[in-house]
Amino acid sequence: MINSDVKNHIQGKSLFIDDIIIPEGTLYASVCVSQKAHAKITKIDLAEAIKLDGVINIFTSADIPGENQVGGIIQDETLLAKDEIHFIGEPIALVIAESDSIAKNAIGKILIEYDEQEVIVDPREAFENNSLIMPPKTFESGNVNDAWKECITIVEGKVESGGQEHLYLETQGAVTIPQEGGNLKIISSTQSPTAVQRTAARILNLPMNKIEVDVLRLGGAFGGKEDQATHWAVFTALGAYLTGKPVKLILSRSDDLYMTGKRHPYSSDYKIGLNKDLKIIAYEATYYQNAGAVADLSPAILERTLFHATNAYFIPNVKATAISCKTNLPPNTAFRGFGGPQGKFVIESAINKAANILDINAAEIQKKNLIDAGNSFYYGQKANDAKAIPSWNKADEIYEIKKLQEEVNLFNYENKFYKKGFSVMPICFGISFTNTFLNQASALVHIYSDGSVGVSTAAIEMGQGVNEKIKIAVANTFSINTDRIKIESTNTTRIANSSATAASSGADLNGNAAIKASKNILNRLLKFASKHLEINDETKLKLIDGIVLVNDRKTELIWKDLIYLAYTNRINLSSHEFYATPEIYFDKTTNKGNPFAYHVYGTALTCATVDCIRGTYEIDYVKIVHDFGKSIDQKIDIGQTEGGLVQGIGWLTLEELKYSDEGKLLSNSLSTYKIPDIYSAPKNIEIEFLSDSENRFGPLKSKAIGEPPLMYGIGTFFAIFNAVKSFNPETKIEYSAPITPEKVLMGLYS
Amino acid sequence: MIEKIIIQIPERNSLFNFEKVSKRTHLDISSVNSAVLLSVNQDKITRARLSAGGISPIPLYLSKTSKFLHDKKISNELVLEAIRIAKLEISPISDIRGSKEYKTLLLSQLIKAHFLELFPEIITAEVLK
Numbered sequence: 001m002i003n004s005d006v007k008n009h010i011q012g013k014s015l016f017i018d019d020i021i022i023p024e025g026t027l028y029a030s031v032c033v034s035q036k037a038h039a040k041i042t043k044i045d046l047a048e049a050i051k052l053d054g055v056i057n058i059f060t061s062a063d064i065p066g067e068n069q070v071g072g073i074i075q076d077e078t079l080l081a082k083d084e085i086h087f088i089g090e091p092i093a094l095v096i097a098e099s100d101s102i103a104k105n106a107i108g109k110i111l112i113e114y115d116e117q118e119v120i121v122d123p124r125e126a127f128e129n130n131s132l133i134m135p136p137k138t139f140e141s142g143n144v145n146d147a148w149k150e151c152i153t154i155v156e157g158k159v160e161s162g163g164q165e166h167l168y169l170e171t172q173g174a175v176t177i178p179q180e181g182g183n184l185k186i187i188s189s190t191q192s193p194t195a196v197q198r199t200a201a202r203i204l205n206l207p208m209n210k211i212e213v214d215v216l217r218l219g220g221a222f223g224g225k226e227d228q229a230t231h232w233a234v235f236t237a238l239g240a241y242l243t244g245k246p247v248k249l250i251l252s253r254s255d256d257l258y259m260t261g262k263r264h265p266y267s268s269d270y271k272i273g274l275n276k277d278l279k280i281i282a283y284e285a286t287y288y289q290n291a292g293a294v295a296d297l298s299p300a301i302l303e304r305t306l307f308h309a310t311n312a313y314f315i316p317n318v319k320a321t322a323i324s325c326k327t328n329l330p331p332n333t334a335f336r337g338f339g340g341p342q343g344k345f346v347i348e349s350a351i352n353k354a355a356n357i358l359d360i361n362a363a364e365i366q367k368k369n370l371i372d373a374g375n376s377f378y379y380g381q382k383a384n385d386a387k388a389i390p391s392w393n394k395a396d397e398i399y400e401i402k403k404l405q406e407e408v409n410l411f412n413y414e415n416k417f418y419k420k421g422f423s424v425m426p427i428c429f430g431i432s433f434t435n436t437f438l439n440q441a442s443a444l445v446h447i448y449s450d451g452s453v454g455v456s457t458a459a460i461e462m463g464q465g466v467n468e469k470i471k472i473a474v475a476n477t478f479s480i481n482t483d484r485i486k487i488e489s490t491n492t493t494r495i496a497n498s499s500a501t502a503a504s505s506g507a508d509l510n511g512n513a514a515i516k517a518s519k520n521i522l523n524r525l526l527k528f529a530s531k532h533l534e535i536n537d538e539t540k541l542k543l544i545d546g547i548v549l550v551n552d553r554k555t556e557l558i559w560k561d562l563i564y565l566a567y568t569n570r571i572n573l574s575s576h577e578f579y580a581t582p583e584i585y586f587d588k589t590t591n592k593g594n595p596f597a598y599h600v601y602g603t604a605l606t607c608a609t610v611d612c613i614r615g616t617y618e619i620d621y622v623k624i625v626h627d628f629g630k631s632i633d634q635k636i637d638i639g640q641t642e643g644g645l646v647q648g649i650g651w652l653t654l655e656e657l658k659y660s661d662e663g664k665l666l667s668n669s670l671s672t673y674k675i676p677d678i679y680s681a682p683k684n685i686e687i688e689f690l691s692d693s694e695n696r697f698g699p700l701k702s703k704a705i706g707e708p709p710l711m712y713g714i715g716t717f718f719a720i721f722n723a724v725k726s727f728n729p730e731t732k733i734e735y736s737a738p739i740t741p742e743k744v745l746m747g748l749y750s
Numbered sequence: 751m752i753e754k755i756i757i758q759i760p761e762r763n764s765l766f767n768f769e770k771v772s773k774r775t776h777l778d779i780s781s782v783n784s785a786v787l788l789s790v791n792q793d794k795i796t797r798a799r800l801s802a803g804g805i806s807p808i809p810l811y812l813s814k815t816s817k818f819l820h821d822k823k824i825s826n827e828l829v830l831e832a833i834r835i836a837k838l839e840i841s842p843i844s845d846i847r848g849s850k851e852y853k854t855l856l857l858s859q860l861i862k863a864h865f866l867e868l869f870p871e872i873i874t875a876e877v878l879k
Contacts, residue, residue, distance in 0.1 A: 416875040416878075417866070417875065417878075612878065613859055613862060613863045613866065613878065614769070614771050614856075614859055614860070614863060615771065615856070615859070616771055616775060654773055654774050656773070658846055666846050667846055671778075671779060672846045672847075674773050674774040674778055676774070677774060677776055677777060679774075679775055679776045680774055680775065680776075740773055741771060741772075741773060741781070742773075742781070742848045742849065742852045745852060745855060745856060745859065746851070746852060746855065749855060
C-alpha cells in the first residue's frame with residue numbers, strides 16, 4: 001500500500017504552516033536575538049526600530065503578561081531574556097509588523113549593548129568550572145571495581161561524537177489567530193501540541209482551555225520540534241494576544257540554523273575489560289554531554305544515553321555516569337535516537353579498540369556478548385524476547401558475514417590505492433518514553449452517518465507515516481477499506497493532555513488508543529446488528545470486509561446500511577479511548593526497573609571503500625536484518641529504515657557542526673554543513689525482516705520504527721575506520737565522529 | 751570585470767588531469783582542488799602547468815612548481831620534490847573546509863594523484879609512503 005499522503009506531497013498539494021490561508025490583516029513576527037554567547041544586557045534601545053513604517057509594536061520580557069518561563073523539565077529558560085543572555089540566538093525582543101520584511105528590517109534597528117562574560121563551548125571545560133545543568137547521574141550493576149581483576153584485557157580510551165542539525169525541510173513556524181472571548185487558536189509545526197498549549201497558557205496567564213493548538217502535519221522534525229517548536233508558536237500567541245490580530249512567524253533557514261539546538265555532542269571516557277573467552281566482564285563510561293545554555297530535554301536525553309550504554313550486549317558489571325554540561329551554545333535538544341546513539345557509539349568504539357589490541361575482528365567480541373533471553377539489562381529489565389542473537393544469526397545466514405569479510409581481505413590484499421573496511425553493527429533500542437508517565441495517548445473515533453470515519457489522536461504526522469499506520473489499524477479493526485477513513489489534524493480540543501510524538505512511540509501509543517476506540521464502536525455495532533437480524537447470540541456475528549457475517553455466512557447487511565441503521569436507532573457511533581502502556585515502571589532512586597515496553601533489535605553489515613590517495617570514501621553496502629515485529633506497512637517501515645540509516649551515516653561521516661570559541665556557529669549554511677545526498681548514501685541497501693517476531697505491545701503486533709535504524713549508521717564509522725587501519729596499521733586516527741574525509745586523510749598518513 | 755579568458759589549445763602530447771576533494775563528493779565546494787597540464791616527450795616533461803584552489807586566498811597558479819617540472823624526467827622522486835616546492839608556494843588557512851595541515855597534506859596527495867593518474871606505469875605506490 002502507498003502512504004496516501006505521498007500523492008499530495010509529490011504534487012505539492014500537501015499543506016504546511018506557510019501554505020495555510022491566513023486571515024486578511026495578519027501581522028508578522030520576527031525575533032531579535034542575542035549576537036553574543038554570554039553577556040549581561042546593559043541597554044535595549046527600541047526607539048529607531050519602532051519608528052519604522054509598518055512596525056506595529058516591539059515587545060520585551062516586561063510585556064509578558066504571565067510567567068516568563070518556557071522550561072519543561074527544569075524551569076531555567078525564559079521566552080525573552082531580561083538581564084542576561086547565554087547563547088547566540090537567545091531571544092530578546094519580539095517585533096510585530098505589517099510584513100515579514102518590515103519585521104526583519106526592524107530587527108536591524110534595535111540597539112542592544114552588552115557587558116560580555118566568559119564563554120564556554122566545551123563540555124569538559126564546563127564540567128571543570130562546575131557549570132552543570134543538574135548533578136551527574138550514575139547507573140550501575142554488579143561491581144566494576146572488583147571485576148577488573150577477572151579481566152585479562154583492559155582497554156581505556158576517549159570518544160568524541162559531534163552534534164547534528166535536524167534540517168527538517170520545513171523550518172520552525174506558527175500562526176496564531178485570535179478567537180472570540182479572548183481565546184486563541186495556534187496553528188503550529190510542533191511535535192508537541194500540548195507543550196505549546198501549556199507554555200502559551202503560562203506565558204499569557206490564561207487557562208489552557210482558552211488555547212487551541214492545531215497541527216496538520218510537519219515537514220520533518222526528527223526531534224527538533226519536540227521542545228523547540230514551542231518558543232516560536234508562543235511568540236505568535238504573545239503577539240496575537242498583545243495586538244489582538246493574527247500573527248505569523250516562519251523562521252528563515254539561516255535563522256533556524258543558528259537559533260535552534262541540535263543533537264548533543266558528547267565527549268566520553270571508557271574502560272572495558274574482557275576475559276580470555278572475549279566475554280566483556282566490566283564496562284565503565286563517563287559521558288560529558290554538551291547541553292548548551294539551558295536544560296531543554298537534556299536530562300531525559302542523558303538518561304537514555306545511560307539506558308543504551310551497553311547497546312545489545314550483556315555485561316555483568318557496569319558503571320555509567322552521565323554529566324549534562326552547561327555551555328554557551330543554543331540548547332541542544334531531541335534528535336532521533338535521543339542520546340541512545342551517543343551511548344552506543346562509545347561502547348562500539350571500546351569494542352573496536354579492544355579488538356585491535358587483541359588483533360581480532362570486533363565481530364568476534366560483539367557476537368560473544370550479545371544479550372540473550374534470560375539476561376537482564378544493567379538497569380534491571382529482563383531481556384524478554386531478546387532478538388539480538390536471532391538477528392545476528394539471520395544476517396550471518398543470508399548475507400554470510402565470513403564471506404563478506406574475506407571479500408574485503410582479498411580486495412585489500414590486491415589493491416594499494418583503495419582499501420575496504422567491514423563492520424557489523426548490532427542494535428538494541430528500548431521503546432517507551434523513559435519518563436513513564438508520558439506513555440499515554442488517547443483517540444477519538446467518529447463514524448458519520450454515511451459510513452465514513454474520522455479519527456483523531458495525539459499522533460503528529462511528520463513524514464514518518466504514522467497517520468497511514470493508524471488508518472490501517474482502524475480499518476483492520478472494523479474490517480473496512482482504508483478509503484473510508486480520514487485521519488484528522490492533531491488538535492488539543494479533540495485530544496487533550498497529549499504526549500509529544502516522539503520516542504518512536506507515536507504509532508504504538510496512538511494506534512493502540514485508536515484500536516481500543518474502534519473496538520468500542522464495533523462491539524456496539526455487532527450488538528445492534530444481532531438485534532436487527534434477530535440473532536440472539538451476538539458472538540455469531542462478524543464484520544468482515546464491510547459485510548456482516550452470521551456464522552461466517554454473508555448477510556445482506558453491508559457497512560453503509562449498518563451505520564445508517566445504527567444511527568437512526570440511536571447507537572453511539574463515537575468513542576474516545578485512552579491507552580497507557582502497561583507493565584512499565586522505573587525507580588529513579590535506585591535507577592532500576594522496567595522502563596521499556598520492549599526493545600527493537602537488528603544487525604547491520606557495512607562495507608566502505610576508502611580512496612587512500614585522496615582520503616575520500618564510498619559506502620558500498622549496508623545489509624540489514626531488522627526486527628520490525630509484525631509490520632503494519634512494510635513500505636513505510638522500509639522507508640523509515642533507509643531514512644534512519646542514511647541520517648545516521650550523515651551524523652557519523654559528513655555532518656560537522658563547528659562553533660567558534662566565541663560560540664558562533666561556523667557551519668551556518670548548507671554550503672558548509674553537508675548532509676548525505678544520494679551519492680553519499682550506500683550504493684546498495686538490503687533490508688530483511690526478522691521473521692517470527694510479534695510484539696504484544698504494538699498495534700497489530702508491530703514494533704516501533706522511528707529511531708532504531710539511525711543507529712545502523714554507526715557501522716559506517718567503523719567500516720571507514722577499519723579501512724584506514726588496513727592502509728596504515730599504525731594510524732593515529734581517533735574515535736571521533738564525524739569521520740570526515742579530513743580525519744580519514746590525516747589518519748591514513750599519521 | 752573579466753573580459754577574456756584565453757585557453758590555448760593543448761599541444762600534441764599534452765596530458766591533463768583535474769582533482770577535487772570536498773567533504774561531500776557532489777554539490778560541495780572543494781577543500782582543495784588542483785589541475786595539471788603537462789607536455790610530455792616520452793618519459794620527460796617538456797612543459798608543466800600546475801594550479802590549485804583552496805590553499806591560498808585565490809586559486810593559485812603554482813609557478814615555481816610548474817617551472818621546476820620543466821625538462822624533468824618523470825619519477826617518484828620528481829613528484830616528491832615538486833610537492834616540496836609546492837608547499838613553499840601555498841598559504842592555506844584553517845577554516846570550515848579543513849585545517850591548514852589537512853589542506854597542505856591534501857594538496858600533496860592531489861599532486862601525487864595527478865602523476866598516478868597520468869603515468870600509472872612510471873609512478874608507483876611507493877610515492878604514497
